[in-house]
Amino acid sequence: MSETPETYDLVVIGSGPGGYVCAIRAAQLGLKTACIEKDKTLGGTCLNVGCIPSKALLSVSEKYEQAAHQFAGLGIDVGTPKADLGKMMAHKDKVVAANTQGIAFLFKKNKVTHIVGTGAVKGAGVVEVNGKTINAKNIVIATGSESTPLKGIDVDEKQIVTSTGALSLEKVPKTLAVIGGGVIGLEMGTVWQRLGAKVTVIEFLDRILPGMDGELSKEAKKILAKQGMEFKLSAKVTAAKTAKGKVTLTLEPAAGGMPGEAGKNNNPETLEVETVLLAIGRRPYTQGLGLDKAGVKVDNRGRIEIDDHFQTNVKGIYAIGDVVRGAMLAHKAEDEGVVVAEIIAGQTGHINYDNIPGVVYTFPEVASVGATEEQLKEKGIAYKSGKFPFMANGRARAMAATDGFVKILADAKTDRVLGCHIIGPEAGTLIAEVVAVMEFGGAAEDIARTCHAHPTLNETVKEAALAVDGRPIHI
Ligand code: NAI
Numbered sequence: 061m062s063e064t065p066e067t068y069d070l071v072v073i074g075s076g077p078g079g080y081v082c083a084i085r086a087a088q089l090g091l092k093t094a095c096i097e098k099d100k101t102l103g104g105t106c107l108n109v110g111c112i113p114s115k116a117l118l119s120v121s122e123k124y125e126q127a128a129h130q131f132a133g134l135g136i137d138v139g140t141p142k143a144d145l146g147k148m149m150a151h152k153d154k155v156v157a158a159n160t161q162g163i164a165f166l167f168k169k170n171k172v173t174h175i176v177g178t179g180a181v182k183g184a185g186v187v188e189v190n191g192k193t194i195n196a197k198n199i200v201i202a203t204g205s206e207s208t209p210l211k212g213i214d215v216d217e218k219q220i221v222t223s224t225g226a227l228s229l230e231k232v233p234k235t236l237a238v239i240g241g242g243v244i245g246l247e248m249g250t251v252w253q254r255l256g257a258k259v260t261v262i263e264f265l266d267r268i269l270p271g272m273d274g275e276l277s278k279e280a281k282k283i284l285a286k287q288g289m290e291f292k293l294s295a296k297v298t299a300a301k302t303a304k305g306k307v308t309l310t311l312e313p314a315a316g317g318m319p320g321e322a323g324k325n326n327n328p329e330t331l332e333v334e335t336v337l338l339a340i341g342r343r344p345y346t347q348g349l350g351l352d353k354a355g356v357k358v359d360n361r362g363r364i365e366i367d368d369h370f371q372t373n374v375k376g377i378y379a380i381g382d383v384v385r386g387a388m389l390a391h392k393a394e395d396e397g398v399v400v401a402e403i404i405a406g407q408t409g410h411i412n413y414d415n416i417p418g419v420v421y422t423f424p425e426v427a428s429v430g431a432t433e434e435q436l437k438e439k440g441i442a443y444k445s446g447k448f449p450f451m452a453n454g455r456a457r458a459m460a461a462t463d464g465f466v467k468i469l470a471d472a473k474t475d476r477v478l479g480c481h482i483i484g485p486e487a488g489t490l491i492a493e494v495v496a497v498m499e500f501g502g503a504a505e506d507i508a509r510t511c512h513a514h515p516t517l518n519e520t521v522k523e524a525a526l527a528v529d530g531r532p533i534h535i
Contacts (some may be wrong), residue, residue: 061192068094070404071187071196073179073349076104078381078393079202080163085401087170094196095172098191101160102167104388109224112159114247116152117186117227118421125423133247134460143255145232152227165491169492180350188350198376198404201356201364202397203349205382206340210239212299213338219307220336223248233335237309239297241268243420244339246284250422252335253289260290260331262297264340269420272434273481275467280426280483283463298328300336309333310402344383346522359385370400378404392416399522415498419488424450424464427487429495431469431477442472446504446527448520450484452535455515461485466524468494468504475503475528486517493521504528 069091072083080102083095101108126418127141138506143301167174181201207222209215215223226248238245241263253259253517259270268284268291269277279296281291292311299310311329344362351358357365364372364379371378378400381393392411399409420426436443449465450456465483470477497507507525512518519534526532 065195066094067192067195068092068173068197070094070198070200070401070499071179071183071194071203072200073187074103074104074202074204074381074383075099075163075174076202076204076381076393077106077390077404078204078397079104079200080167081394081395082401083172083396084166084170085398085519087172089401089405089407090229091198091401091405093172094175094194095167096175096177096187098176098178100173100176100409101157102163103156103160107159107163108156109227111390113156113227114153114223114251115421116155116246117148117251118247120148120151121251122423125254130460134258134497143232143399144340145230145255149228153424154225168375178348179235180348181352181354181377183354184374198375198378200370200397200400200404201346201349201372201377201383201448202380202381202393203383204393205388206345207338208341208343209278210297210338210384211341213239213297213336214302216302219302219334220338222225222338223315224340225401226252228339229335233333234258235308235333236260236335236337237262237297237331238337238339240338240340241265241291241293242341243340243418246280246420246422248337248339249289250284250287255288257335258290260333261286262309262311262331264294264296266294269270269426270295271432272376272418272426272428273467273479274434276426276428276481276483279427279464280420280422282485284422284426292331295329306332306334307336308532309336342382342388346383360513369403386413387416387418389416389418412499415495417488419491421488424461424484425482427491428480429480429491430477430498432479432481433469436469436478441478443469443478444472444475444504444528445469446524446529446532446534448523448527448535450517450520452523453515453517453520455517455519456485459485459517465488466519466520468507468524468528470504475505476500477507480521480524482521484517490517490521493518 070093072079072095086093179189190328202362236257238261240251249259296314301308309331380396417429447467451462468483469479472473504525512522
């Protein structure tokens with residue numbers, strides 16, 4: 061006699077920030093919930109090989125960098141600091157373990173059943189895992205994304221790595237080429253540059269951080285170049301030849317030409333480096349899910365198609381996070397996880413996609429929310445811009461961290477805040493104030509009239525808001 065399949069109100073496939081948050085919220089709402097995860101630990105890319113370990117390495121490498129290059133100027137003599145890569149990696153592993161075990165604890169606390177295995181969707185209401193069938197009144201696919209491959213570049217996670225390999229290099233490479241001047245490239249490039257690598261970023265477009273406000277991206281490039289990062293813009297890598305201890309990349313001009321030798325005569329240029337990081341974006345991960353058989357539609361970029369309520373074309377099957385449209389960001393996936401759980405439980409949910417902040421954790425940090433100047437111009441929206449430099453902020457001076465600025469964009473007529481773009485110390489934390497104001501439909505004047513503690517970095521946000529009306533005090 062065959063075993064009666066277990067029945068759940070909700071089965072979530074994938075335990076990244078989208079999936080695990082969805083499972084916890086669903087359990088809070090009284091749904092009998094299981095979460096299937098193929099990896100040994102919970103937390104998906106973000107906790108295991110993404111946001112969390114990269115921030116651990118960014119944090120320790122920043123301290124090292126300060127000890128090596130800043131301390132002496134501030135009157136702290138520590139001699140020449142030595143980086144112990146093994147210990148740095150041990151710190152990173154400890155942080156990852158604490159976070160992933162934290163999710164296991166939260167699952168227990170909320171009575172979410174954790175199933176280890178690769179889940180496949182058999183159709184509406186049915187999931188298969190480890191050869192067993194599970195009945196699921198609702199299914200949420202939250203399988204995330206994987207690094208996008210590039211033709212001619214064979215990733216071995218040793219000499220040619222993705223973000224995963226870049227988190228575990230065995231030694232600091234003398235030279236590192238980063239393909240892709242996006243978030244991963246700049247963050248991981250920063251880590252290895254601080255530890256001693258000569259980093260060259262090769263970017264297809266004529267600017268880094270595409271999608272972010274143009275002025276922000278220009279300033280980020282200027283500051284990172286000052287730190288020693290080299291940029292080859294409007295360039296593409298067409299081949300990589302690997303030999304012992306080195307990789308030779310072939311670079312060709314992309315649309316718009318390329319500075320340097322290849323740009324002058326339009327001939328391919330070669331670049332010899334010890335290690336290559338491929339970071340040209342991520343693509344939805346749906347391998348082994350059986351979407352075809354289940355009849356779940358994907359779009360031409362491999363993203364699962366969903367309606368406004370995260371439901372796929374198959375009733376009762378939902379999808380959230382990197383595997384669907386929109387920004388590939390952990391916090392976007394988390395919010396979708398909460399909302400889809402609430403919708404499944406019969407409530408209504410809402411996400412304001414125009415108000416999702418994006419942060420790049422370089423030093424200084426780069427943070428952005430809402431419309432860029434380029435977008436406002438394109439849409440023909442009349443706006444006012446207020447800018448304030450960290451150089452004029454007392455706390456930033458005290459911290460010896462004066463690079464960058466805050467820029468607030470507000471509607472010319474109504475003064476409503478439409479966007480904010482920050483490059484500077486703790487930009488990722490500072491932007492939260494503006495996100496909150498924007499969520500309430502607030503105006504630049506609301507920020508300007510709000511009391512900001514002195515001396516704080518937050519005063520730069522207030523001053524930028526004052527500058528929207530042409531009345532900053534400290535500049
Ligand atoms: P990305 O989309 O941020 O940047 C990829 C870059 O590669 C772009 O500048 C693009 O123009 C360039 N590119 C594309 N094809 C190329 C080629 N053939 N040659 C040279 N350059 C090329 O993608 P990235 O950095 O790989 O990150 C993946 C995702 O992960 C992003 O959606 C990002 O938002 C997310 N992420 C977010 C983080 C954060 O919030 N701090 C940290 C790391 C990743």
